[in-house]
Amino acid sequence: MTNNQSKIEKLINELCPSGVKHKTLGEVGTFTRGKRFVKSDVVSQGIPCIHYGELYTHYKIWTNEAVSFLAPDLASKLRSAHYGDVIIVAAGETIEDIGNAVAWLGRPDVVIHDACFAFSHKQNPKYVSYFFRTDSFRSQIKQFISSGKISAINAIGLSKAVIPLPPLEIQEEIVNILDKFTELEAELEAELEAELEARKTQYAHYRKKILEPSDDDVIWMRLGDIAEYRRGSFPQPYGLSKWYDGDGAMPFVQVADVDAKMTLVSDTKRKISRLAQQLSVFVPMGTVLVTLQGSIGRVAITQYDCYVDRTLAIFEKFRININKKYFTYQLEKKFAVEKEGARGSTIKTITKEEFTEFTIPVPSLAEQEKAVTMLDKFNALVNDISIGLPAELNSRRQQYEYYRNKLLTFKEYVG
Numbered sequence: 089m090t091n092n093q094s095k096i097e098k099l100i101n102e103l104c105p106s107g108v109k110h111k112t113l114g115e116v117g118t119f120t121r122g123k124r125f126v127k128s129d130v131v132s133q134g135i136p137c138i139h140y141g142e143l144y145t146h147y148k149i150w151t152n153e154a155v156s157f158l159a160p161d162l163a164s165k166l167r168s169a170h171y172g173d174v175i176i177v178a179a180g181e182t183i184e185d186i187g188n189a190v191a192w193l194g195r196p197d198v199v200i201h202d203a204c205f206a207f208s209h210k211q212n213p214k215y216v217s218y219f220f221r222t223d224s225f226r227s228q229i230k231q232f233i234s235s236g237k238i239s240a241i242n243a244i245g246l247s248k249a250v251i252p253l254p255p256l257e258i259q260e261e262i263v264n265i266l267d268k269f270t271e272l273e274a275e276l277e278a279e280l281e282a283e284l285e286a287r288k289t290q291y292a293h294y295r296k297k298i299l300e301p302s303d304d305d306v307i308w309m310r311l312g313d314i315a316e317y318r319r320g321s322f323p324q325p326y327g328l329s330k331w332y333d334g335d336g337a338m339p340f341v342q343v344a345d346v347d348a349k350m351t352l353v354s355d356t357k358r359k360i361s362r363l364a365q366q367l368s369v370f371v372p373m374g375t376v377l378v379t380l381q382g383s384i385g386r387v388a389i390t391q392y393d394c395y396v397d398r399t400l401a402i403f404e405k406f407r408i409n410i411n412k413k414y415f416t417y418q419l420e421k422k423f424a425v426e427k428e429g430a431r432g433s434t435i436k437t438i439t440k441e442e443f444t445e446f447t448i449p450v451p452s453l454a455e456q457e458k459a460v461t462m463l464d465k466f467n468a469l470v471n472d473i474s475i476g477l478p479a480e481l482n483s484r485r486q487q488y489e490y491y492r493n494k495l496l497t498f499k500e501y502v503g
Contacts, residue, residue: 096265096495099258107501108254114247117209121178121243122200123166130156135163136196140177140203143188149217149270150191154198168197169206172213176220179203179240181382182344183357186233186241189220205243215259218266219251222496223489234327235342235358252498262495273488280481284470291466298459299421299449306451309408312444314415316405319380319440320396322360323367331364338365339394343379346386348471350416352394360395368395369402376403376412378419381437384430385423387416401440414456417463418448 100108113119127139136154138147146155158166169175169192176189180203191213192198192206200206209216219225232245254262311317320341323331332340337359339345345356360368371377372393379386381399389412396402403415423438426446430438450456469476 096258096261099261100254100498103255103258104501108252108498110250110252110498110500112247113207113249113251116211116251116253117207119176119243119246120167120169120206120208122202122204122206124202125158125162125166125199129158129162131159133157134159135199136194137163137166137199138169138175138190138192138201138204140180140201143175143177143190143204147190148274149221149266150193150214152194154194158199163199166199167206168199170197170208171195173206173208174213174217174220175200176205176207176246177203178205178242178246179238181238182342183230183233183235183239184344186239187220187226187229187246189217191217205246207246211253212256212259212263214263214267216251218263218492219496221489222493224493224497225249225251252496252500254498265495266492269488269491273484276484277481280484284478284481287470291470294466295417295421295463298462299418301449301451301455306449308447309450310444311403311419311446311448314406314408314410314448314450315376315403316407317401317403317440317444318369320369320371320398320400320402321367322395322397323364330361332361333359334361336362336365338370339392340364340368340397341377341390341394341400342397343382343386343399346377346379346383346388346400348386349467350387350389350413350420351391352388356394365395370394371396371402371404374412376416376419377401378403378423378443380439380443384427384438385420387420387423389413389416401443408450409453410450411453411456411460413460413464415448417460422446422448 125137125139130137130139134157137156137158138154139156142156171193172191174189174191176187177185180186189207193213207216228249229241229245232248233239233241322340339352339356340358340360341352341356342358345353347353370393371390373390375390377388377390377396377400379400406412423443426438426443470478472478
């Protein structure tokens with residue numbers, strides 16, 4: 089890494105010793121928004137297309153070919169990205185989804201979904217797509233993202249982000265370094281992911297075995313008979329600034345604030361203002377939540393007082409004597425099955441009328457406590473980033489992000 093950095097420093101001293109020009113994306117290129125199509129439009133052969141969700145499952149920084157296709161007659165009515173364009177996520181379930189990007193390096197044009205923009209420019213396409221992954225870019229666009237049923241950003245907001253533009257020779261050298269680092273990181277990550285996936289499969293096996301007691305005395309009960317429940321709430325429209333922050337602001341829990349460890353994140357993405365608190369739903373620490381939309385079935389027992397969005401269900405006033413942690417594990421297991429049949433196209437949803445009929449087994453309290461003890465140990469091994477494989481995987485990602493951010497930071501030329 090040292091030799092590569094020295095080469096870049098040499099190039100900078102030769103080509104731009106006084107600093108690098110910084111320009112807004114609006115000055116650098118143009119944005120074209122895609123048009124809507126749905127998964128049922130996808131065919132086995134035809135015109136290449138990219139659905140915004142595939143930017144997470146199939147593509148990282150760049151791609152030469154698509155994995156999905158549309159019929160030519162439909163594709164001709166839609167919009168495409170061209171060679172060298174950077175495809176950017178413009179709408180998604182959470183704020184973190186917005187801005188994820190991939191450079192299209194395939195020679196056929198590729199049709200893009202209306203939740204994406206194609207950014208056309210004259211820079212190195214990989215350099216630009218790497219920039220879209222930096223902390224600098226994400227911090228710049230955060231203020232322009234609207235948060236509602238879905239999070240979104242428009243071309244005006246994106247165009248205001250500032251990108252450093254070193255000479256193309258320097259951009260190419262940065263890309264060479266990050267490409268090599270990306271390939272190495274991907275190999276190591278694949279090994280760790282495979283091992284972690286094996287652990288998750290093992291965990292799922294034991295979870296199913298532990299949470300499906302064979303005792304004939306076990307009672308199966310409807311969720312609606314076990315506890316009272318309601319959905320969260322939030323004043324409309326979501327995007328008004330008066331609903332957020334200010335003196336006395338409180339944590340506001342949305343789907344993205346529920347993590348994989350059956351807890352909330354340490355700091356919610358949004359804080360709800362005193363004005364909005366009067367129109368939302370408060371829950372105290374120790375309340376059971378489950379997500380009903382998008383990433384369905386994430387569960388948590390809240391570790392602090394908060395207000396809750398309408399995309400989550402709140403369980404309270406338990407009607408029977410049940411271990412709350414056991415109940416939460418059963419919710420996670422049940423929703424993992426039921427979400428496969430959830431309704432919706434872009435965003436899946438389970439209604440409270442539907443989940444009230446879900447049933448779970450309720451053994452004795454002693455058996456519930458035994459199950460919780462075993463599952464807590466498995467859950468920590470799979471999901472706790474402070475130990476084992478998840479910790480190593482997280483460390484690799486942080487190291488990569490550190491070098492990427494450092495390589496894409498330049499002194500600004502003022503002249």
